[in-house]
Structure formats: structure tokens, C-alpha cells
Amino acid sequence: MSAFLRQATTVARTASVRAFSSTSVARRDIVQELYLRELKSYKPPAVPKDAHVGVVKQYTLPPAPQPPMVPTDLASELATYEAQEPTKVAAAAPAEEEASGAEEFLTFLEQDLPKEEAHH
Structure with missing residues (x-):
């Protein structure tokens, strides 16, 4: 009977142990191998x-730039420039308009916002 017990315990031990395979089935991918x-x-x-x-x-290389040419008759060109009538600059009038426009804008900003009416 002792042989029977030994055999039964051996079978019980092997049945309780899970069977894991350390080697997995190698699945070959033919397309990957060809690639x-x-x-x-x-x-x-x-x-x-x-x-x-x-x-x-x-x-x-691009051509080297030429130095500016100094006029040969500089004195006469300066004299003609000085003899020209100065042109009036029209920027003075808009500056006054801008100032008045700025004042108007500032007063607009200082006004109270209109109160929203409550919706009933």
C-alpha cells in the first residue's frame, strides 16, 4: 500500500503544478522574411x-557697388538749392485737427457707459 500512496502523491503533485512551456512555438512570417x-x-x-x-x-559674386559720385560743381548746386522757394508743409493743420480729435476722444472715454435695461 505504501507504493500506492507514493504513486498517488506523485500524481497529485504533478497535477497541481501548471505546465508552462519555456519555448514558444516560433511562428514564421514569410512576408517579413522576404522583405x-x-x-x-x-x-x-x-x-x-x-x-x-x-x-x-x-x-x-555680385558686382561691387560703386561709390556715390560727388558732383563736380557742388557750389552751384548748393546755390540753386538755397535759391529755391521753400514749400509750405501742410502738416500744421492736421496737427490741430488731431489735437481736437484727441480731446473729443478723451471726453468720449470719460463718459459713463449707458446702463443696460433689465430684461423682464
Whole structure:
């Protein structure tokens, strides 16, 4: 009977232990394997060293700016400038209008806001 008990306890122990497999079934992805194989075997086409010729423009420096020319007869040009009648600037009149406009605007801002009527 003791052999029977040993055998029963051994069966009970193995039945209570969960069976986990440490190795999983390897599922092969055929499409992924083909993709990786083609990717590894791909060699880009060779680019010649002069591939940029005709595509890239040659850089040329812009022409150097010329210095301004001083008039040869500076004295006569200054004399004609001084002899000209000065033009009247029309900015004085709008300044007065702006001042009055500013005063009007400030008085508008200082006014009390109209009270809203209560809706019944």
C-alpha cells in the first residue's frame, strides 16, 4: 500500500503544478522574411562624382557697388538749392485737427457707459 500512496502523491503533485512551456512555438512570417532579405540585398545605384554638373548653378559674386559720385560743381548746386522757394508743409493743420480729435476722444472715454435695461 505504501507504493500506492507514493504513486498517488506523485500524481497529485504533478497535477497541481501548471505546465508552462519555456519555448514558444516560433511562428514564421514569410512576408517579413522576404522583405528583410530584399532589404539586406539592396544596393543603391552608384552615383557619379560629377552628378551635380548641370543641376547646380555656379556661384558668382555680385558686382561691387560703386561709390556715390560727388558732383563736380557742388557750389552751384548748393546755390540753386538755397535759391529755391521753400514749400509750405501742410502738416500744421492736421496737427490741430488731431489735437481736437484727441480731446473729443478723451471726453468720449470719460463718459459713463449707458446702463443696460433689465430684461423682464
